[in-house]
Amino acid sequence: MKVTTEYLADNIVAIASGAGYAGVGVIRVSGANLSAVIAGLTHKDELKPRLAYYVDFYAAANEILDSGLVLFFRGPKSFTGEDVLEIQGHGSPVVLNMLLKRCLELGCRMAEAGEFTKRAYLNGKLDLVQAESIADLIHAESEASAKGALKSLKGEFSGQVQQINQQLIHLRMFVEATLDFPEEDIEFIANAKIKSKLELLQQEIHQLLGSTKQGVILNNGANIVIVGRPNVGKSSLLNALANEEIAIVTAIAGTTRDVVRQKIIIDGVPFNIIDTAGIRETDDVVEKIGIERALHAVASADLCMVLIDDNVGMSAADQQILVQLPEALPKLFIHNKIDLSGETPRISQQNELTQIYLSAREGLGIDLLRAK
Known part of the structure; x- marks a missing residue:
């Protein structure tokens, strides 16, 4: 270089x-x-x-x-x-x-x-990737992001990009030869299997793009937003995951009016946990703004934790919230308040959807959520 x-x-x-x-x-x-x-x-x-x-x-x-x-x-x-x-x-x-x-x-x-x-x-x-990796390594907030930045600094990502570039140059040689000699049946061009090589190269590029997205998440943290009806325990869940009183918790519905963010580290991986206002129909101007901000946070999330009051079960209001969530957004369904419903802490799969049963207030099943 x-x-x-x-x-x-x-x-x-x-x-x-x-x-x-x-x-x-x-x-x-x-x-x-x-x-x-x-x-x-x-x-x-x-x-x-x-x-x-x-x-x-x-x-x-x-x-x-x-x-x-x-x-x-x-x-x-x-x-x-x-x-x-x-x-x-x-x-x-x-x-x-x-x-x-x-x-x-x-x-x-x-x-x-x-x-x-x-x-x-x-x-x-x-190169530029390695130069940026120095800043990423200095500002790393987790073991995973530090290891990823060090790999880029050592040239692992740059080497993959260079390898793809060389393969593209090699394929370009065959394409130009075909254009320059269209009337001639050149054996080495016919045997080059250009289409299959190009398809393989496309797969490598998609894999590389996937790894870069994972690298961004490891560096900045995955954005995980908590949504649900008012008073289903969203703020309690945030506090339980953070192991401290980050958000105000009361029995009054609509206590959380704004988005509350907290970064936590689980097994060396950073997560940005985002508590939001309870989503419901309301005439309160301030609460409406909070609900709008909650839906905006959902739009940029990597994962959505949908909180359900297990003492009540899936309600029409919960179904209305699900309709407003992006279909492609990965979701975890959290059944909270099992201390009231009598359910035991567990994880189950229903219709290919992950359901986690826990009590944020009592700390039951929080370890299952962290492991997930």
Whole structure:
């Protein structure tokens, strides 16, 4: 991979470690020539690449600012493809800012957000997918999203795209040969089985698109919306899944007026649980707005949990709610309040629809829902 975009390869610097106090803090410098920075900061004329040195870090007046490790990576064998200097000092924000200020005195400028990764891309060290994966890995909120981002960073997704691209180029060769020599019966074209290869390639593309959708869900979380009549226990279910009192719960129908969102992690996978206003006919202006927002949340959901009061059973009002849900949207039917109906916690399949029996208030069957 080679990117020819030109840019000013001046020396840039930034604190690479997180904010706050720590045992070790890291500062990185990248540029075309770091000799002045190395000499001014460490009082060493040269550093051997990929070798850790324990040194003192000096101010302009030869005052020692800190001591720690320094590593030098000579381009292009570095993250950015340029010369890179990694400074590891004590993780005090004051100390790190003193070292940062010294680097600026030695001719560096503050790096813009993402500029190290940008230079890695411009120098052909990463492609765009890998560059985006760095941000995904840094901001990962679950084990699954971190593992997925790391796979993309290692080039797994890019490799699949490149493989498909090469197959398309190969098929294009046969198509162009057919167009250039329409009157000739060329044996290698006849034996190429272009149609079957194209169909196989279409399958690979659909599989890749499916994996990217799964990757988006792992990164951002699956949107799971809870819908049902007023007072069937939607907010209680949200609280039970989150293991804390997120939503207000009362015996008064219509307590929830707005959409309430909570991210939870189950087995390393993030889920965005969305509690909504109870759906019913009403003249209350505020409640109507809440119901409209509930239906809007349903439109962008990956899964819908339809809550039913098991003490009452499927009612005409429940059927009316089902009519308003997208037919293609996957659904789980949650029969709540089994502590009142006398039902036991269980999962059943009825007409190819999953039915889960639980009590959100008592915590019965919540483990079955989490496992599902």
